């Protein structure tokens with residue numbers, strides 16, 4: 094079996110091979126989507142290559158809230174299929190494919206009013222537990238647990254006593270997002286895929302019928318150009334989708350609107366709590382996620398029209414009679430299709 098190394102020598106060998114041999118599948122984009130596609134293709138025995146113009150996971154896949162969740166909030170849209178599928182995947186990651194990278198994480202769902210809110214929240218979380226059980230075909234995280242105000246304060250001492258009457262504890266999972274991507278790529282390489290980072294697709298050559306026959310990549314380390322011939326080229330480029338479709342000479346069916354997500358990162362000792370918090374906001378939800386040394390609080394979701402590769406903090410100032418609000422740092426860009 095080939096080695097799973099992602100070192101400079103393997104990279105050079107892969108690039109040289111790709112200049113000579115045609116592959117069945119060329120995946121453009123080494124975020125979590127492309128890495129998963131490459132692994133899927135390689136394990137089916139297809140001759141596979143994956144390239145990324147930056148490092149593996151350098152796009153949105155290293156800037157997420159680092160949660161593997163079924164999307165409790167999608168239950169509000171009655172999207173049961175989506176939630177069940179995500180919980181199925183969560184179960185596989187937790188128990189089989191990446192238990193070293195994905196950790197079960199308890200969250201508190203704070204309740205502001207007694208009885209009615211507790212009852213309907215219990216139904217929602219109960220459905221989430223049930224879909225998790227059905228999806229994974231076994232229990233992979235504990236079921237919901239109901240807490241009084243006193244117990245909530247024991248678990249989360251800094252929760253404001255006057256803001257809640259109790260809580261429900263439920264489970265989701267935390268992931269090291271960038272390591273998960275690298276591990277997927279390494280595993281694909283182990284199954285024979287060629288993986289080349291810092292190799293940007295700049296052209297998509299086509300035959301007389303207009304069919305894409307491969308890609309021209311620029312090796313950002315050497316400046317050289319290599320043409321890779323491929324039976325199929327799969328774009329997994331997230332917010333860069335419209336640009337890649339443009340290289341293929343098509344406006345394409347997908348329109349992706351970039352948006353900016355902001356997380357606040359707070360030292361762990363500033364908030365006393367032994368679980369995460371799941372809060373509903375006016376427009377969406379907000380997670381307070383515990384990490385070993387920090388709390389990660391987010392995320393926002395606002396449009397982003399600047400450089401996709403380097404989302405940066407924007408200081409927005411507007412004139413009011415008294416204040417100058419500041420915006421905090423963006424952590425990524427979200428693709429909406």
Ligand SMILES: Cc1cc2nc3c(=O)[nH]c(=O)nc-3n(C[C@H](O)[C@H](O)[C@H](O)COP(=O)(O)OP(=O)(O)OC[C@H]3O[C@@H](n4cnc5c(N)ncnc54)[C@H](O)[C@@H]3O)c2cc1C
Nearest residue numbers: 122124125126146152153154157158159160294331354427
């Ligand atoms: C703030 C925020 C929080 C989120 N939190 C979560 C969460 O907690 N849990 C969750 O499951 N999801 C979360 N998401 C969503 C998740 O992060 C994304 O759905 C996922 O990372 C998208 O991965 P991708 O591989 O499709 O895109 P990307 O990770 O962006 O990968 C695309 C890759 O394509 C490469 N590329 C682009 N153009 C070219 C080219 N011409 N040639 C070669 N390479 C190219 C880029 O360099 C990039 O590496 C969050 C998203 C945001 C924005």
